[in-house]
Structure formats: C-alpha cells, structure tokens
Amino acid sequence: MAARHDLTRNQTLVLDRLTRADAPVSAYGLLDQLREEGLRAPLQVYRALDKLVELGLAHRLESLNAFVACAHAHEHRADEGHATGTTAFAICETCGRVDEFHDHAVEEGLAAWAGAAGFTPRLTTIELRGRCKECQAKAA
Amino acid sequence: MAARHDLTRNQTLVLDRLTRADAPVSAYGLLDQLREEGLRAPLQVYRALDKLVELGLAHRLESLNAFVACAHAHEHRADEGHATGTTAFAICETCGRVDEFHDHAVEEGLAAWAGAAGFTPRLTTIELRGRCKECQAKAA
C-alpha cells in the first residue's frame, strides 16, 4: 500500500504546497504555484489530487471547489488501513482556516438515518462555513 | 416576505422545471430547457436560482454543482419565517434521486462541536452520496 515516501514527483509537489498553505487551495491555484516546477496542465494537478485524496492525505472541500492537506496525515502509515469514519470541516469564511474534525454523535445520527431509509452511503460531505473563534473575537 | 405567488416570471420558470425534475439539474441544464421560453444567458438562470435558494424554495447541492426544488416547499407561507435548521441530502448515484431530511441528533452533534470550538456556523452542508434502497435492491 502506498505511503508518503512513495508518492510520485507530482504528487509530492502538490502535497507539499497543500501542507504549506494555511487555507484551502484550488487546483488552478496549485497549478499556478507549480508552473515554476514545470507543471503546465490542470490534469497534472487533478491527477495528483485524485491520488492524494484516495490515499487520505488530502481532502476536497465541495463547497469551495478547493483542497486541503489532511490534518491527520502524520497518522498515516504504510502498515495501517486509513482514515476512520466521516470527516467534517469547519471553514472560516473570514480567515480561511479549516478545522477538520470527527464527531461521533453526528456519525451515529447519519448512520441511523441511513439505516432507517435503506440508504447506503459511499461518501459523506459535512462542511460548516462560518466564523472561527479568533475571527469572532476580532470582529466583536 | 416573498411567497410563491410573487415570484417573477424567470423565477417561476426555473422553479417549475426544478419541481418537475426527478433529479438535480445544473444551471446550464435549466438554461437549455428554458431557451424555448426565451431565456438566453446563464445569468438569468443563476439570478433566479439565487433568489429561490434565498427563499428556501430550492437547494444547491455542493457536491454536484446542481440544484433541486425544496421537498418541503409546500410548507412555505408568506406569514411564516422559513426553513428550520440544517437540511441534509441523500443523493443516489445510481438513479439520481435526492432525499432531503432533517436529523436532530446530527444537528445537535454539530451544534455541540461548534459551541465547544467557538465556531459560529453560517451555512451547513451535509450530503451523502451512495445508493438508495430501491437501487440497492435492484443491484442485488
């Protein structure tokens, strides 16, 4: 199973940029940053992103059409299965920062609803957009 | 406060199409359907959609970049404030149908997390993509 050390060049470049960023970055934003490294086409970035998301090293934020590095990437290892459960995101619309979290009650609630409805989830998106604690304080 | 009967022509056209559709429709999909009614530009559709979403008569599905009519639109009245709480969506990737639901446990869970983190949500997106009961049965 692929671990961080056997990412390809493009995948590494993309992940590095995501990791350094302190806010979500769009595929085209990444491309712009990586032109100096020789990348030219959107597809090069999208392919790397697909792989990173598949490996659980990055997440796609559907409500922004942008990507972030997984906050728990350090937990990933070659010898373990990855990312437990559903990940939720709190996105600050003021400073851009994203907080990644898991909430048992939320997961249970959704699982219970799905069970009752006979719905089999494949992929779950939970995104809160609003204002983080710090920005809230500053705005007051 | 605006109620259904004072929607404008464009808003009515768009809402009608959304209501008749049995799956989410993109803005451009709506535009194609409405060319015969005289609409020509994306903006005409996007403006109508913005208003309908603002009124709670339609929802945007972030993970599909598409729109659906609100399943509870009949509950909307001129004299009442609208749509309580957070709406979640279960989207069948096989047949396209969307099931709109509210779950108290999920809302509570998110509210509790937000409270603890000091995060103030403005807009919450919850979308499950997977397979509905019927499609599950057929596929078996």
Add this chain to the structure above:
DNA sequence: AACGAAATGTTATTTCATTACTCTATCGGA
C-alpha cells in the same frame, strides 16, 4: 529483455459561474 501497470505530458474542449454594463418597471416618499 519483454511485459503490464501506473504515471506523465499535451492539446482541446466542456461545464460551471461571475463581472461589467445597460435598461426598465415599480413603489414610496418629499
């Protein structure tokens, strides 16, 4: 060396969304 799988690179195209500008109708004051 030969093979196959995965990743790459490039061009073109499609799909989704917004900016900028103009025009018109309506409605509530002054």
Add this chain to the structure above:
DNA sequence: TCCGATAGAGTAATGAAATAACATTTCGTT
C-alpha cells in the same frame, strides 16, 4: 407629480473548474 431607490431583466464577455482523448514514459516484475 416628480424624484430616487430598489429589484429585476437582458447581453456580452470572460474567468474558473474539470474532463476527454491520445501519445509517451517510467519502473517493477517475470
């Protein structure tokens, strides 16, 4: 009645996000 604010409408152009199609390269395995 006139004024001006607001909201909706129409058009053109552009920007941003994502994919299709096709040719080539890299690299571990047999």
